[in-house]
Amino acid sequence: MKKATFMEIEGRSAGYLALLGFLGIFILAALGATYYMEHNGHYVTGMSNQIVWGMPHVFAVFLIVAASGALNIASISSVFHKTAYKPLAPLSGLLALALLIGGLMILVLDLGRPDRLIVAMTQYNFKSIFAWNMILYNGFFVIVGIYIWTMMQRSMNQYSKYAGFAAFIWRLALTTGTGSIFGFLVARQAYDAAIMAPMFVVMSFAFGMAFFILVLLASYNWTERPLGDAIFNRLKNLLGIFVAGTLYFVIAYHLTNLYAAEHAGVESFILMDGGIYTQMFWIGQILIGSLIPLALVFHPGWSKSRSLVGLASAMVIIGGLATMYVVIIGGQAYPLVMFPGQEVSSSFFDGVVNSYTPSLPEVVLGLGGLATALIVVALAIKILHFLPVSLADEVVDPHANAK
Amino acid sequence: MTQLALVIDLNVCVGCHACVTSCKEWNTSGSAGSLSDDNPYGKDPTGTFFNRVQTYEAGEFPNTETIHFPKSCLHCEDPPCVPVCPTGASYKREEDGIVLVDYDKCIGCRYCSWACPYGAREIDEHQKVMKKCTLCVDRIYDETLPEAERKPACVMSCPTSARLFGDVHDPQSAVSIAIREEGGYALMPEWGTKPSNHYLPRRKTRLHIHEDELVRADNPLKKEQRGHAAPVDDTTLDDSTSW
Numbered sequence: 001m002k003k004a005t006f007m008e009i010e011g012r013s014a015g016y017l018a019l020l021g022f023l024g025i026f027i028l029a030a031l032g033a034t035y036y037m038e039h040n041g042h043y044v045t046g047m048s049n050q051i052v053w054g055m056p057h058v059f060a061v062f063l064i065v066a067a068s069g070a071l072n073i074a075s076i077s078s079v080f081h082k083t084a085y086k087p088l089a090p091l092s093g094l095l096a097l098a099l100l101i102g103g104l105m106i107l108v109l110d111l112g113r114p115d116r117l118i119v120a121m122t123q124y125n126f127k128s129i130f131a132w133n134m135i136l137y138n139g140f141f142v143i144v145g146i147y148i149w150t151m152m153q154r155s156m157n158q159y160s161k162y163a164g165f166a167a168f169i170w171r172l173a174l175t176t177g178t179g180s181i182f183g184f185l186v187a188r189q190a191y192d193a194a195i196m197a198p199m200f201v202v203m204s205f206a207f208g209m210a211f212f213i214l215v216l217l218a219s220y221n222w223t224e225r226p227l228g229d230a231i232f233n234r235l236k237n238l239l240g241i242f243v244a245g246t247l248y249f250v251i252a253y254h255l256t257n258l259y260a261a262e263h264a265g266v267e268s269f270i271l272m273d274g275g276i277y278t279q280m281f282w283i284g285q286i287l288i289g290s291l292i293p294l295a296l297v298f299h300p301g302w303s304k305s306r307s308l309v310g311l312a313s314a315m316v317i318i319g320g321l322a323t324m325y326v327v328i329i330g331g332q333a334y335p336l337v338m339f340p341g342q343e344v345s346s347s348f349f350d351g352v353v354n355s356y357t358p359s360l361p362e363v364v365l366g367l368g369g370l371a372t373a374l375i376v377v378a379l380a381i382k383i384l385h386f387l388p389v390s391l392a393d394e395v396v397d398p399h400a401n402a403k
Numbered sequence: 404m405t406q407l408a409l410v411i412d413l414n415v416c417v418g419c420h421a422c423v424t425s426c427k428e429w430n431t432s433g434s435a436g437s438l439s440d441d442n443p444y445g446k447d448p449t450g451t452f453f454n455r456v457q458t459y460e461a462g463e464f465p466n467t468e469t470i471h472f473p474k475s476c477l478h479c480e481d482p483p484c485v486p487v488c489p490t491g492a493s494y495k496r497e498e499d500g501i502v503l504v505d506y507d508k509c510i511g512c513r514y515c516s517w518a519c520p521y522g523a524r525e526i527d528e529h530q531k532v533m534k535k536c537t538l539c540v541d542r543i544y545d546e547t548l549p550e551a552e553r554k555p556a557c558v559m560s561c562p563t564s565a566r567l568f569g570d571v572h573d574p575q576s577a578v579s580i581a582i583r584e585e586g587g588y589a590l591m592p593e594w595g596t597k598p599s600n601h602y603l604p605r606r607k608t609r610l611h612i613h614e615d616e617l618v619r620a621d622n623p624l625k626k627e628q629r630g631h632a633a634p635v636d637d638t639t640l641d642d643s644t645s646w
Contacts, residue, residue, distance in 0.1 A: 038531075041439070041441070041528040041529040041531070042526065042528040042531060043441040043442075043449050043528040043529075048449060049449075049451075049516070049522075049524075049525050049526060050522075052513040052516045052517065052526060053513060053517075111510050111511050111512055111531075112509070112510065112511015112512070112513065112526065112530075112531030112532055112533075113509065113510050113511045113531050113532060114510075116490075116508075116509075116510045116511075117510070119490050119508055119510055120489055120490055120510050120512075123490045123491055123508060124489070124490075124491075125486070125488055125489055125490060125491040127486035127487075128486060128487050128488055128489045128514075129487070130487060130488075130489035130512060130514050131489035131490070134489060181514070184487075185517050185518060186483065186518075186520070186594065187483060187517065187518055187519060187520035187594070188517065188520075332517075336520060336521070336522050337591075338457075338474075338520075338521065338522075338590060338591055339457075339459055339472075342459040342460070342461060343459060343460065344457055344458070344459040351457065351459070
């Protein structure tokens with residue numbers, strides 16, 4: 001295998017500037033939306049006392065989960081010693097940090113009191129999984145930052161193996177923490193399940209890989225650098241395996257719930273008669289997010305088309321957002337069971353399926369976080385040498401010439 | 404250890420919402436306030452309430468009954484909202500067991516709202532911090548008030564005296580006696596949260612009267628009866644009783 005050469009992108013083309021401008025508009029709009037929601041109060045959003053986490057959390061949790069998954073490639077290279085992935089490891093680390101920045105930006109701006117972030121950073125209640133997550137997020141920045149440094153500075157290369165291992169352990173802990181935010185919730189019918197943590201870990205693999213493939217395709221196509229089939233096919237197959245893994249966990253989760261009579265109500269709500277949540281589950285999560293991408297990446301003919309693999313990645317991302325919508329909002333929409341077997345009514349919306357209509361500022365804030373993640377990547381690959389000059393087969397695959 | 408709590412008698416609650424409005428009035432102007440409202444008279448009113456009355460029907464038609472169920476924070480002995488709070492803003496007081504929120508430490512993440520199985524947590528949409536029933540902590544210790552008024556606003560206002568307030572750990576308190584003797588129960592005890600507030604169940608008061616008791620065997624009017632029967636010369640009850 002040849003030593004990979006890394007180089008910054010030129011970043012002066014009209015297309016590049018247009019991309020920055022396009023993403024910038026979303027970020028500005030998100031800041032405007034935040035100002036609007038902060039100034040008027042949360043009642044201008046679709047959120048209520050029943051649905052306390054809305055669209056911003058759907059985007060935020062999705063991006064945070066994807067961030068951990070984006071580190072896949074680096075882990076495969078450093079922890080599992082697959083040298084073919086080594087040239088992609090710095091980009092993998094960068095994308096992981098960028099997605100986490102985007103996700104946390106949404107999360108913080110959606111807090112009731114973002115001005116009190118310093119309180120959250122200084123006063124920890126160590127019994128709270130939420131407090132642990134703050135430590136895990138901050139630690140992720142530090143560890144992945146060091147990891148990227150060890151990969152990119154030649155004199156530090158010898159330590160990258162150890163840093164990569166630490167990052168691998170940390171990202172598993174991070175996604176376990178994110179999944180446990182829901183897994184630890186005994187109060188709600190849809191959660192209180194240990195499987196939430198590993199399910200989120202596998203989801204992170206799929207979502208992160210989908211982002212990675214799209215960013216790789218875009219950056220290599222737009223800069224006209226060669227991207228060989230050897231590495232691309234590996235990424236594509238990994239995406240398929242991770243999507244299948246996610247589907248397996250989703251099936252195991254729902255089958256277990258269906259078996260327990262206690263959960264029959266919430267299961268029939270999500271799977272059969274939950275209206276938008278049922279549609280989001282079957283059409284968004286299962287069809288768009290799982291089955292069609294699986295067909296696209298494993299079909300012998302279709303999988304040869306990079307556009308279709310790119311489409312599959314985009315569908316995994318859309319399906320991932322639908323998954324989060326079902327998990328986060330669907331779980332809150334289903335009423336608390338306080339009077340089992342009784343039909344409850346009140347002048348305060350108790351006992352009924354809680355309604356939620358995402359408001360425009362919430363969606364704009366979510367998209368702004370996504371745009372922030374992408375603009376961080378776009379700027380970083382211009383400033384530092386994250387991208388290999390070539391990922392052609394002979395560079396990546398040590399045995400390409402022998403075949 | 405003291406554990407202050409409410410005991411609510413579902414047998415006499417008529418669902419009038421006086422507790423809801425008096426709670427709102429006291430707390431919106433007190434140290435827990437303001438409890439913001441938006442569109443209070445519009446199509447989609449939203450607002451912060453510490454106390455809500457739920458209503459449900461029990462039984463199958465036609466043997467049904469309507470039950471009004473006032474619900475506020477139950478001040479659980481093992482409150483699930485406390486450990487989940489990332490900053491420790493949500494806490495349970497050692498001295499009297501009241502669960503409170505430190506508004507200055509709350510970052511408004513709303514995770515406690517997810518954790519509470521009773522839906523007792525409310526986000527104030529303008530102050531953007533979590534709020535909940537304080538058991539009128541700013542009132543029950545206020546020595547400028549007459550002692551009889553050092554009770555939560557909802558207890559003071561209940562027209563049927565359905566709400567009792569006191570220390571459920573003191574076996575001789577009125578609330579403990581009510582729980583013990585009237586079959587007081589906690590809401591969804593299976594969550595393991597050990598709610599301090601208790602409810603007294605609906606009770607049927609039936610008077611068992613035998614048919615004999617409705618028919619007077621010895622008619623006092625017999626003596627005055629005219630026409631149909633011969634005058635009675637025997638002694639009647641009227642002759643021997645004062646009435």
